[in-house]
Amino acid sequence: MKLQVSHSPHVRDKATTQSIMLDVIIALLPATFAGWYYFGIRAVLVTLVSVVSCLIFEYISRRVMKRNNTLYDLSAAVTGLLLAMNLPVTIPIYMVVIGACFAIVVVKQMFGGIGNNFVNPAIAARIFLVIAFPKAMTSWTIHSGAWYSFKSVDAVSSATPLTSLGASNEPSLWSLFIGDKAGCIGEVCILALLIGALYLMFRHVIRPWIPAAFIGTFFILVFFFGHTNVLHFTGDLTTSSGWEMLFHECLYMLLSGGLILGAFFMATDYVTSPLTVKGKLIFGAGCGILTFLIRYYGNMAEGVSFSILLMNILTPHIDEWTMGKPFGEVKENAKA
């Protein structure tokens, strides 16, 4: 009998980069369609421009750097889709192209292409645009019902729900959940995002550790240190309305802004998140803490993308701290 010795890994899986990216795109579709439904044809235009320009930049930069064509692994399409979901619908089109160029050329290809980017390209491009064009990136509109409208002039400009907590125009939790609110194209419909996230988890593309740690940490922090927190709560907790008041801010903060989109689709990027379960939990908790700090104490309304970017940068260190020990290895200074 002939025995062959081969290198690990010995357990193989049918998953390829292309199949995983296709799953992510499928999972993002419900939220994209919901965004199109709420923001009209201009949202479709922004999404298409973002995806197509990401693909074009990917092709050109691979060509210029004399590397093989990676268009078919679909990672550029995912980046383009995620970027579009992170943009407000009123953004001028050339800014979308600049954002796509930054994501693909600077963040991804200059560092060596897929697998070598040190931060999530879509997140980095969003932050670049927020810093470069602060006004265009924070002018929110709420849909006006005219879904066929090309221009968003007839849409009502509105503050992001994050800044209208407690104000008279505060949206209800239900409208936050189904997406009837101001915000970026892809972040508004929480229902659609959760459907997509469940699909990803069902297909084992993502594990629940990072989103759970992210959202859980954020929830606990708001519960204990938010504006209406449990420590200084003056309401009556013996009635159900007291509990309702107590949880209202927590749920409100979870459902508004890009927290759900960020936690399930951006923080779980394979390349820029830790490998071990322990590392993933640390990563998620760090994101939650930073998001809470930026939302409550920073001078920006939204902190999800900044927190994910910062934790992306810490990922190699988290991996180092949480590196598993090979089976059978003994601690150097352990007593026999």
Place this chain on the structure above:
Amino acid sequence: MSENKMKDVTYRSPDERLAEKKSKYTPKYIFLNGVLFENPALRLVLGTCPLLAVTISAKSSLFMGLAVLFVLTASEAIISLLRNVIPNKVRIPAFITIIATFVTIVQMLISAYFPALNESLGIYIPLIVVNCILLARAETFASKQKVLPSILDGFSMGTGFTLALLLMGSIREILGCGTFFDMKLPLFGSVFEPMMFFMLPPGGFFVFGICICLVQMIMKKQEKHSSGKGTSPCGTSSPSDCLSCAGCNLCKGKEE
């Protein structure tokens, strides 16, 4: 150091002199070294603090570069003249005193004739005193070489620094403000909104990185081009030259 001093006064045969002249420090080599091979800002990454601070406009970067150019050339000349007089143990304080003299002159001139510029450059003019480019060139070049090469070295290093500043300042001003030397550019403001990002510190680091990357690309092409001639990556032609090439780690591991 003392060996170097001895070398200058001892007799060398014409052949030796010729060989020395050929092997290194020809005027052309010194100039290219300052502008490209060992560009202080983009190759040696020295003087980063003023570089990132003043490059928010092309004008302030140009004047900052010219100030450094003047101080560098003048102080290298004086240090080279005094290289046999300055005791080895106190050479750094001596260098700094000489540099500070010229910085004081520059600062007084600027505040007298260009008060607006003085305001915009602010603390960065006095800080030229502790700029590592000046100290590095004084230590590695002027204190070991004759006066004329030192002046040329100061001039070319200063030119390299000015060009790097001007490059970064132009990019940041055009993209961040939509202006170039305070002139309004067409299209910006009407069609394109200038990007605030490039005016902010992260934009400075970003442009700095891209510029380093570009110069690195040029050098790689150069290296490929001249690899047949057996030169090391920093453009020197013999291993002994690497000794004078402080801060440049390119040759590490390639010498063997």
